[in-house]
Amino acid sequence: MTESQLVFRRARLADLPAIVAMLADDALGAAREDASVPLNPSYTAAFGAIQQDPNQFLAVVEQDAQVVGCLQLSFIPGLSRLGLWRGQIESVRIASSYRGAGLGRAMFEWAIEQCRAQGCGLVQLTTDRARPDARRFYESLGFTASHDGMKLNL
Template sequence: MEKEIRFRIASEQDLESIVAMLADDVLGSKRERYEHPLPDRYIKAFEAISSDPNNELIVACHGNEVIGVQQITFTPYITHQGGWRATIEGVRTSTSVRGMGVGTELIKWAIQRAEERGCHVVQLTTDKERADALRFYERLGFKATHEGLKLKL
């Protein structure tokens, strides 16, 4: 990329670009609603994330274009001697930059942010259908050390 990637906290003006990236994906297209205007649920979720000091919605920008997104949640635990964990969710890059290292830079940025916040571990999940994503995270040093379970409500 000819210009440097810059990372920042997302603003409400970024929300349309964020939802577009989340929906522009085989699995995301089944669960997201990218339409105009955006459904109010996205705005309410954005407001909840923005007002929570332990949540950060981060965008990667190339010039003025939003080209990536991730959410980082910082959680205190009683286990591990009261340590903090960072959980990375909702990682997406724009189709225009896939394969150009933006995802790698997003994750490296999140790891650095977790270190700044004093976290002892960074965790994430990826859908089992996302074999490429699993390999991507493993290349960045993540290990599948636990089995994750979910219950849809």
Template sequence: MNLIYRSANLDDLASLVSLLADDELGSQREDASMPLNESYTSAFNAISADPNNQLLIVESDGALIGMMQMTYIPYLTHIGSWRCLIEGVRIDKAFRGQGLGEKMFEHAIKQAKLKGCSMVQLTSDKLRPDALRFYEKLGFKATHEGFKLLLPQ
């Protein structure tokens, strides 16, 4: 399978939202109805304009089959190093189990190294046991306990 990695463009946005919504948790928090909620367009534009953010897409034979958001963050800790935060990881259901997630992460980790990052970190919902096993298989370690506070809108 020939894989192409690239940054997302606005024409990809509806497909990205569909990928994010296409699982049990995503279906509860995303809105893939058309026309798309303008909040997605605003977020996409902000991400695209930020040189420390990238919506990475993987394509095969012209089909968008995977995505992730990569954010490059400078830290004072770890001797002032940079790290890459990966979020919003999805592989289209029809393509799961074929090693594409591993290949996408190999590419992302290479990109992080090229940007000078000394660490790649991510979070995954505890309700996604398959994802947790996948990340551990890739060498990620659950070294910290994470917390989130949802703010009223």
């Protein structure tokens, strides 16, 4: 897949149904997302909050004018490491019919460059232990499992 075929851009409200459908299109997402139409209003509210936060970038990837991937970038200021900014990559999804064609690698290269452009000195992500293929993919991009992540559902 060549990047010239791809268009990376900030998500628009009209993209939200496609984004939610991608989030729900795997075993883990199917259990925690609601891809019914009309969309659950919580997605629209979250989209509005993301759009208003200058440290958030919800991106979509288009090929042939069709949304085929998405991810969220968070730019996080911090005091540790001499005030280092971090780029957090989350909610990476690729439409099922486009998987395995190099789109994920192109999306990460683009996202990492966005983090550099924002002055981040580190890029981080979390991945579910139930996704060993995703972990291998991230390692192939140079990510290392240097920390253990923990979550608390509220």
